[in-house]
Amino acid sequence: MAENLATHWRLRAQRYQLVGSVCSKCAAKYFPPRQVCPKCRGTEFEPLRFSGNGELYSFTTLRSAPAGFESYTPYSVGMVKLDEGPLVEAMLTDVNEDELAIGMRMEMVTRKIREEDGERGLLIYGYKFRPAQSRAP
Amino acid sequence: MREHWDKSLRELAVEATLAALQDAHVQDVDAIYVGNMLSGELTRQEHLGALIADQLGLGGIAAIKVEAACGAGGAAIHAAHLAVASGQYRRVAVVGVEKMTDLWNGSVTAGLAMASDGEYEAANGISFVGLNAMMMRRYMYEYDLVEEDFAPFALNAHANAVNNPNAMYRKAVTIEQFTQAKKVADPISLFDASPVCDGAAALILSRSEYLNGNGARAIQIVASAVATDTLALHDRQDPLWLRAVELSSIKAYAQAAVTPQNIDLFELHDAFSIVGPMSLEAAGFAPRGAGTYLARDGGISVHGKLPISTMGGLKARGHPIGASGVYQVVEAVQQLRGEARKNQVPDARYAMTQSLGGVAATAVTHILKGK
Numbered sequence A: 001m002a003e004n005l006a007t008h009w010r011l012r013a014q015r016y017q018l019v020g021s022v023c024s025k026c027a028a029k030y031f032p033p034r035q036v037c038p039k040c041r042g043t044e045f046e047p048l049r050f051s052g053n054g055e056l057y058s059f060t061t062l063r064s065a066p067a068g069f070e071s072y073t074p075y076s077v078g079m080v081k082l083d084e085g086p087l088v089e090a091m092l093t094d095v096n097e098d099e100l101a102i103g104m105r106m107e108m109v110t111r112k113i114r115e116e117d118g119e120r121g122l123l124i125y126g127y128k129f130r131p132a133q134s135r136a137p
Numbered sequence B: 001m002r003e004h005w006d007k008s009l010r011e012l013a014v015e016a017t018l019a020a021l022q023d024a025h026v027q028d029v030d031a032i033y034v035g036n037m038l039s040g041e042l043t044r045q046e047h048l049g050a051l052i053a054d055q056l057g058l059g060g061i062a063a064i065k066v067e068a069a070c071g072a073g074g075a076a077i078h079a080a081h082l083a084v085a086s087g088q089y090r091r092v093a094v095v096g097v098e099k100m101t102d103l104w105n106g107s108v109t110a111g112l113a114m115a116s117d118g119e120y121e122a123a124n125g126i127s128f129v130g131l132n133a134m135m136m137r138r139y140m141y142e143y144d145l146v147e148e149d150f151a152p153f154a155l156n157a158h159a160n161a162v163n164n165p166n167a168m169y170r171k172a173v174t175i176e177q178f179t180q181a182k183k184v185a186d187p188i189s190l191f192d193a194s195p196v197c198d199g200a201a202a203l204i205l206s207r208s209e210y211l212n213g214n215g216a217r218a219i220q221i222v223a224s225a226v227a228t229d230t231l232a233l234h235d236r237q238d239p240l241w242l243r244a245v246e247l248s249s250i251k252a253y254a255q256a257a258v259t260p261q262n263i264d265l266f267e268l269h270d271a272f273s274i275v276g277p278m279s280l281e282a283a284g285f286a287p288r289g290a291g292t293y294l295a296r297d298g299g300i301s302v303h304g305k306l307p308i309s310t311m312g313g314l315k316a317r318g319h320p321i322g323a324s325g326v327y328q329v330v331e332a333v334q335q336l337r338g339e340a341r342k343n344q345v346p347d348a349r350y351a352m353t354q355s356l357g358g359v360a361a362t363a364v365t366h367i368l369k370g371k
Helices: A005-009 A012-017 B011-021 B038-045 B047-054 B074-085 B105-115 B130-143 B147-161 B175-180 B244-254 B273-282 B313-317 B320-335
Strands: A021-022 A044-049 A052-060 A075-080 A087-091 A105-115 A123-131 B031-035 B062-066 B091-099 B183-184 B197-206 B221-230 B264-269 B348-356 B362-369
Touching: A005 A012, A005 B147, A012 A021, A012 A123, A012 B011, A044 B147, A052 B130, A052 B183, A075 B130, A087 A105, A087 A123, B011 B047, B011 B091, B011 B197, B031 B047, B031 B074, B031 B320, B038 B105, B047 B062, B047 B091, B062 B074, B074 B091, B074 B197, B074 B320, B074 B348, B074 B362, B091 B320, B105 B130, B130 B147, B130 B183, B130 B273, B147 B175, B147 B273, B147 B313, B197 B320, B221 B244, B244 B273, B244 B348, B244 B362, B264 B320, B313 B320, B320 B362
Parallel strands: B031 B062, B031 B091, B264 B348
Antiparallel strands: A021 A044, A052 A075, A052 A105, A075 A087, A105 A123, B091 B197, B221 B362, B348 B362
């Protein structure tokens, strides 16, 4: 089902730049950004752009996919523990599934997430993660 | 529970509710609570409260749908229990129903992914089985386990389903079949995942003074507790601890004035093998990381220390999403009435059921007490 452009447009800072938020009261860092801090119930936040570097917390390879993603199977997805703290879930790219291992260094890249069908279908871009090309910090 | 190609959502729901009314020897109820997740998405039908009341010939009474993803059935029972306990209604029906086989698989997978965070999990192509697979892989890594350590959960569920006429898979599974099964999302194989299917189950809840002399077979609900956790797995401080399971279990034990040691059987939400040990830990039946140990040597069988999935569980009885939580309570009632035949848990007095939504972002725990 084709979605409205606004659905994707309003998430552009998160999808393209990994912008989350930091609580002004208790300094807890969040990705995705939040409206209420679960730690201190604060409601004031500053935006925070995450580095996109982290470690692979877990991963799997999907053999069957939700509607809209079938043509990409099999594809790997993972949870990456960012150096700043939060976990992010994303597709993994530029890697064979048998090379994946918990603990490996990962970095964010911007890639096409999926293509909607049809003449008016959107091309949706966002973050994926790949094994770090540069040495760990 | 199976692929009911010949029956629609309304037919499944009406059939189950009529059977429950007959079992309870009553003609009518003051309200109906419907547990369902995906009727809009998969059958293009919402507004199930009015639909089912109308189709039952009870048009005019109160009727609403309750949704809490895969925990919808448990949540509907909770809402119904509060309504009866408050004195607002004398007697109500709860029906859990899900019709999943009218659309092809990708649409069902996308529908189920709505139980997770739509903007940050499903939007990245991460299916519900994918989330459970990542949890299982990390759990195996942390506690130094292999896939076979989870086999007793699937084998137990299938062995128990053999004797359940309502079960989808009435076939025992061997350890060889388990280890050779195709991976769906590594490390989750076909035998680690519950099946997509159609089904409905129903209960009648009544205040004791309105049992109409039919109290002999009635089973008491002594606890009904709901708790929540972060919707997204990535937002958890500790993704290997099911906090909602812990919180709802603690609340339920307090309401029923029992401890885990008093529970004679536990119908847990075994949508995936990994949920079994993690639920046993968070609900206080096993130390952290030791949930799979409890399943060794028949510990979770009908005659074991803590019987689970006694009629096949979600794994083998089937997991028609909104119906599963109601099925669990129907099966607990069978056990406490002593009507579970070959699967009867000896001297069962307290039964606990747990219906989970998403990756246990909602946990609904009920404790029932027999005579």
